[in-house]
Amino acid sequence: MSNHVALPTVPDTGPDTAGAPVPVRIAAIAALGGLLFGFDSAVINGAVSAIESRFAVSSAVLGFAVASALLGAAGGAVLAGRIADRYGRLTTMQVAAAMFLVSALGTGFAFNVETLVLFRIVGGVGVGLASVIAPAYIAEISPARVRGRLGSLQQLAIVVGIFAALLVDYALAALAGGSREELWFGLEAWRWMFLSMTVPALVYGFLTLTIPESPRYLVAKGRIGEARGILGTLLGEQGIDLRIESIRATLGHERTPSLRDLRGPALGLLPIVWIGIGLSVFQQFVGINVIFYYSSILWQAVGFDENSSLVITVVTSVVNIATTLVAIAFVDRIGRRPLLIIGSAGMAVTLTTMAVVFATASTTVVDGVTTPHLTGLQGPIALIAANLFVVAFGMSWGPVVWVLLGEAFPNRIRAAALSLAAGAQWAANWVITVSFPAMKELSLGLSYGFYAVCAVLSLLFVLRWVKETKGRELEDMDAA
Template identity: 35%
Template sequence: MSISGFRQQAVCLIVALGGLLFGFDTAVISGALSPLKLQFDLDAVMEGWLVSSGLIGCIVGVLVTGFLSDRIGRKKTIIIAAWMFLLSAIGCAFAPSVFILVLSRMIGGVGVGMASVISPMYITEFAPASKRGQMVAYYQLAITVGIVLAYASNAWLDGIDLSWFSRAEIWRPMFLVMAIPSIVFLVMLAKVPESPRWLVSNGKADQAAKVMQVIRDPEEVEKELYDIAHAAMKANGKSGSLWAKNIRLPLLIGVVLAILQQFSGINAIIYYGPSIFEAAGFDSSNALLLQVIIGAVNVLATFIAIRLVDRYGRKSLLKAGLAGIVVSLVLCGLLFYTGQTKTPLLLVLMLFYIACFAFSLGPITWIIINEIFPTEVRVKAVAFCTLMLWVAVWAVGQFVPWILAHAGPAMLFWIFAVCSTTNFIFSWKVVKETKGRSLEEMEELFVAPH
């Protein structure tokens, strides 16, 4: 690997740490919730408010990120997100009341929302076209690692004696652990340059050239700078409206993929995972270990996407993964419908589902959303698609308990299978292959006749 290639990898891995904090923040509440309920005597309403407050923060974070990143730059916006995670960790750990705890969870949610927009978008703008898919997939990998780290740290803290906190307040160090990766993230961001595309679009071409000379091979710099400057010059004459004619198809693709990613049931199934393992004959008292198993499969299968997405393309992996998701969901539903749940087959299907999601729908949705929009509207469009993803997270969280209570798990699995089948057809017929294309070529891909 050349020196410039090493620098590209290093920068993208550092920025992807935003995904690790995203994953950690969303998963840490699973271990902290039980002791929190005991300490503050939370009723069902307050418990739901504590969990959902992070999601409200996410939506706020998504809404402000587009505005911030266009005005102050991608790097400074990432730094603000990192500070949100650190403030949340400290605020939750030392919260004297439920009010401060909820407020701190909201601040962490703002960080999650900001990171979900700005980290993959920065990587998309920074990475070379030939490795863009792989490098954006680092972000999804970091999310899965963050989830596993949260589960593992919760399990570890639950098993040791701490002099600083009483056993009843074990939730405090669970939250405080997040301060460690937050500080590491902030320190490492000092070495990250500003996005060359943002610099050019803001009249700082000389600074962009200096960055490009460090992160690209000499023979690539001039052509890529010309393409970026040409695209920026074209964008200056456009309104950047989300409803412009040339944006309709990529916006449709981004929104549908974002919504249907969540309506594949990934969050519901990870949450329901311990119960499924119990039905398959595993000891229910070992729930934390079962969560780590699910998380580990999620991490390992993401490496498939990193390895193959730039070789075989986005559509191929997306269709293969969705086919596996549909099969596993249909068969899981059939096992519940027939009452044949106490079988290792249910465990196998569950892990197969997680693996299929991790190498396809998980990372590739983020990759496509961040690379299909032209320069003048990229930030607005990515933020809008990400907002739709978080709205879908909320919607799934609302209807899953109702479906389980009134129709049972078989119907839940089959509803997710129908949604994933729709996604398969959509990905086959509508989604465009973007492998190997520069960001400046994306507009031609969507306006040219096919």
């Protein structure tokens, strides 16, 4: 997610700290917020079918229940910067951990779908806070020479969190003999899936007590002595006074960003802002979260049993981790734009393949619901195409969009533009998530056909409007 907290430009004139263990340890703890972000987002995957039957909800209500966390996330993301600037980065992390914990308990013991939605929203607020504060804090405590690598821990933590959630879902369902079956203490497996989030929430909350506050926040609050000690530990003793003065100078020039700064001639906004919004919307409209939120019921709908569906989902999350590592390795070598182009082309081909497979599959209609049945090679082809789609997305539009959003905006509008682009991404995520159950009942072929069209449009969008930012200084970005 985006970083709504303005960051200082702190010269790194000290020794090369690329191998220093302290910043790495601190950044890894902060990145656990991303792990909880991924865990909370994906844990519902294995519980979807059980929730549908336990509370006897319609597809529309089910879609809203799954997507409800995104509503909280939007609010949490908007509030994160203000909370962090007023109360501190560590306090914000601890509030996020507390909300994750409350959400885990509330959803695990939910007695109706309304309660489930309420606590999903609470967890979503934690997601929004963590998605903003973790990368902000990492950037503020990292030596310049390793800031990029340490910053990438956030994206890596998110996909690891998704994997962990899906693995837990599979293990619990396997132990119980199904997500609807009782496991321990009279509670069904799907409830334990949500309750499992208490473990990483408690670990995250505890570990935030072991890391220092951001030096930038301390300088802003006039706590210079504390900031000096932390900067010395993180960056070395040389040039501490220069760093503190640099932070002071940055703080002195900062002002609260306003949406008025984004006004321009292109339908009321600057062209670069529309490009950021377009990147955010296309990242979601290709349907990636359908894979991570609904894949278990998707594969069950086409003939796989629940156990096999969860295994497929876990394998897919491993693929996502591997391709994210590929993107981290190559984004500074071959550039952002080429990766997006390759990714869009790959997504268009794989999504079209899935659309054709589902559209040509035999179907049965029960109570007005059309269910496809994959026969012969259709199942393996759909499975391979789905995982290749994740490969194409994971090595391109997943991490690269966030790199571009952090680089492409000029300094004077970066915070406000990132806020608007992040809002557009949460909104697009919500639309896709809440609409899929109904679209699935209408036609999976049509659903994946729509995502394929969006992938093609994303390719045309990049070719026409997205410029390469590799190797360019942030100060050189033009708002025109």
